Amino acid sequence: MDLSFPRKLLALAVITALPALANAADTPAVATAKPGYSGYDHPNQYLVKPTTSIADNMMPVIMHPEQNKETQQKLAEIEKKTGKKPNVIIFILDDVGWMDVGFNGGGVAVGNPTPDIDAVASQGLILTSAYSQPSSSPTRATILTGQYSVHHGILMPPMYGMPGGLEGLTTLPQLLHDQGYVTQAIGKWHMGENEGSQPQNVGFDDFRGFNSVSDMYTEWRDVHVNPEVALSPARSEYIKNLPFSKDDVHAVRGGKQEAIADITPKYMEDLDQRWMQYGVDFLNKMTKNDKPFFLYYGTRGCHFDNYPNAKYAGSSPARTSYSDCMVEMNDIFGNLYKTLEKNGQLDNTLIVFTSDNGPEAEVPPHGRTPFRGAKGSTWEGGVRVPTFVYWKGMIQPRKSDGIVDLADLFPTALALAGKPGAEVSKLVPNTTFIDGIDQSSFFIGTNGQSNRKAEHYFLNGQLSAVRIDEFKYHMLIQQPYAFTQSGYQGGFTGAVMPTAGTMIFNLYTDPQESESVGVRHIPMGVPLQTEVHDYMKILQKYPPKVQIKL
Known part of the structure; x- marks a missing residue:
């Protein structure tokens, strides 16, 4: 995959994204306003927040020190209570x-x-x-x-x-x-x-x-x-x-x-x-x-x-x-749950x-x-x-x-x-x-937030899309009308094709991924492209593996 940015995004990466990353603060557990700015910052929104590397061979994380501390305390207490x-x-x-x-x-x-x-x-x-x-x-x-x-x-x-x-x-x-x-x-x-x-x-x-x-x-x-x-x-x-x-x-x-x-x-x-x-x-x-x-x-x-x-x-x-x-699946889950409850x-x-x-x-x-x-x-x-x-x-x-x-x-x-x-x-x-x-701290912490910044999507071994917050950037898509006039309903019958480079959807306002906002929100493309670039560097160090592929 080409790691280079489109020209406009590269310029904006230097001008816009880096200062934002440098000044990013911990996102609060509730929506908060900032004096001198309009609107609110919301939990679990990390578009301009940097991650922290915790080990060379592990995905970088969004750090939440207080919820981590609270979670470790809760786990220690329940282990003391149950003995395991x-x-x-x-x-x-x-x-x-x-x-x-x-x-x-x-x-x-x-x-x-x-x-x-x-x-x-x-x-x-x-x-x-x-x-x-x-x-x-x-x-x-x-x-x-x-x-x-x-x-x-x-x-x-x-x-x-x-x-x-x-x-x-x-x-x-x-x-x-x-x-x-x-x-x-x-x-x-x-x-x-x-x-x-x-x-x-x-x-x-x-x-x-x-x-x-x-x-x-x-x-x-x-x-x-x-x-x-x-x-x-x-x-x-x-x-x-x-x-x-x-x-x-x-x-x-x-x-x-x-x-x-x-x-x-x-x-x-x-x-x-x-x-x-x-x-x-x-x-x-x-x-x-x-x-x-x-x-x-x-x-x-x-x-x-x-x-x-x-x-x-x-x-x-x-x-x-x-x-x-x-x-039937509901009843099966319910029976297993009731067994745990009874025991x-x-x-x-x-x-x-x-x-x-x-x-x-x-x-x-x-x-x-x-x-x-x-x-x-x-x-x-x-x-x-x-x-x-x-x-x-x-x-x-x-x-x-x-x-x-x-x-x-x-x-x-x-x-x-x-x-x-x-x-x-x-x-x-x-x-x-x-x-x-x-x-664990997201699940157990009070009003816990996710420790994951981005979701990475893969099509048959290729990085095809990245999501951060509500924005999803596609590099590869499946074309539903590539082979059949009526299209297809599922995901195994289409053709995989590259996008033009600015195919970004707002999943909150457009969950059907039908209208790209990439040209309208070019600055939002910077951290998304950066995430792609960073993961491709991971793949250079830890190469893809192929065992089972059609």
């Missing part, structure tokens, strides 16, 4: 859009009530600007490595036994295991099927789930969904013989995976219920264990093709297979609720987003995901537009385990760059 580090649960849905849940304006309004999810969200921190990678496997690997896809190298979902995955990477479950945690994975994996990339070999003590993705188990068997394959014996046999696992499996640390059952469309109907019971049993078992636990729970729902459990068929007002699945585990458990990407809009019925684009794209609809964090008595109920990337969960979980901030850099090889930022 906090539990961490990451509950990740599949292909669920930003507006599928009630806490973001969906739920009842779109025909799939999510009352249990919404009730817990209302008592936690709802993150309106939480970001995934554009598709499933890159996001999941980002959570477990703290790296953007450009650094962990899983750029696209591996299909039908493709090689590559987490093998050889430093993972969150392994580091938490080293800190004394019991580590459990349940549900969808999709981060490599080769033995070295399987959950039991990258840090998890126990795994129950499947290795790949929902449709790979059914699309060659279902005569209603894919008759051109399922009704052709030769084609069905071809897919059946591809080298991918076709089973619901179980494995323990360092062992071999054992098949529980062949995943047929009929078996798929009960799969999420089976996994939920395994999760409930795990939580109950942990009441008798004096160690903290890390539970990574990836649902099958609501990735196409959805086969709702018989109990849930027609249970949503929308009466679509997708919305019925959302009702008295809520006081010492951080719960993260999120989705792996935006809706898969190319396969209806599908999820909803108020933003442009969908899964597979770096338009907001593809990567802004429904997210909240909850910890009873520790996280102040509120909403925040502070930017969070799901890569941040890696250093945040390690901070809760006693390795905050720069200490993470000592746990990984010095050739490994951690793109995630410790957000």
